[in-house]
Amino acid sequence: MKKNPPIFLSRIIANKRERNAFSLIEVVFACAVLIIFMLAGVILYGTSMRNAVISKHRLTANYLANKYLEEFNVCRDAYYMNSPAASPNWVTILSSCAPVPASASYDGISYSYARANLAIFGGQRVTITVSWTDFSANYNVTLYRYLTDWQK
Numbered sequence: 001m002k003k004n005p006p007i008f009l010s011r012i013i014a015n016k017r018e019r020n021a022f023s024l025i026e027v028v029f030a031c032a033v034l035i036i037f038m039l040a041g042v043i044l045y046g047t048s049m050r051n052a053v054i055s056k057h058r059l060t061a062n063y064l065a066n067k068y069l070e071e072f073n074v075c076r077d078a079y080y081m082n083s084p085a086a087s088p089n090w091v092t093i094l095s096s097c098a099p100v101p102a103s104a105s106y107d108g109i110s111y112s113y114a115r116a117n118l119a120i121f122g123g124q125r126v127t128i129t130v131s132w133t134d135f136s137a138n139y140n141v142t143l144y145r146y147l148t149d150w151q152k
Contacts, residue, residue, distance in 0.1 A: 054134055057109055061130040061141040064111060068100050068128050069145045076147050090117075090124045090147070100128065109134065123148035 022030075075097035094117060103112040111132045118125040127144040 050135060054139070057107070057132060057134055058139065058141060060106055060109075061111055061132060061139070062143070064104065064106075064113075065128040065130045065141055065143040068113070068115070069126060069143055072097055072126050072145065072147060080149075090119065093147075094124065094126070120146065 072094065076093055079093045079096065100113045100115045103110055105111070109132050111130050114129040114131070116127040116129075118127070124147045125144055126147060127142060129140055129142045131138065131140040133139070
């Protein structure tokens with residue numbers, strides 16, 4: 001003996017037999033939802049690519065600033081190795097270093113440099129600022145290092 005399905009289920013089955021296609025409203029709504037998700041994906045992709053490029057240029061600027069700070073360390077060490085008995089003369093030490101260039105170009109981006117020295121007790125604070133323009137916005141990276149008399 002075959003059991004009849006419950007009433008609500010028999011109505012669903014009956015409606016399904018009568019309807020074999022989607023209505024126009026369902027198709028339009030599904031297309032609208034699909035377009036919204038695709039547009040959101042394109043916007044997120046563009047934003048993430050822009051941020052990746054800015055991060056790459058920020059990393060390059062950080063390397064450039066660190067490169068010149070390391071050169072100041074080398075100048076200080078060379079000064080002490082050549083004049084071990086002399087007391088530190090920071091003006092002489094820092095002037096013997098290679099000058100920081102005004103600008104440089106890497107990967108099609110022009111980076112400009114600024115150097116500042118600040119006398120502190122027992123040494124110098126050397127600051128390097130690297131600036132560049134990306135996507136019509138100005139960015140900069142500032143690094144500093146304290147140079148002291150390491151022989152004391």
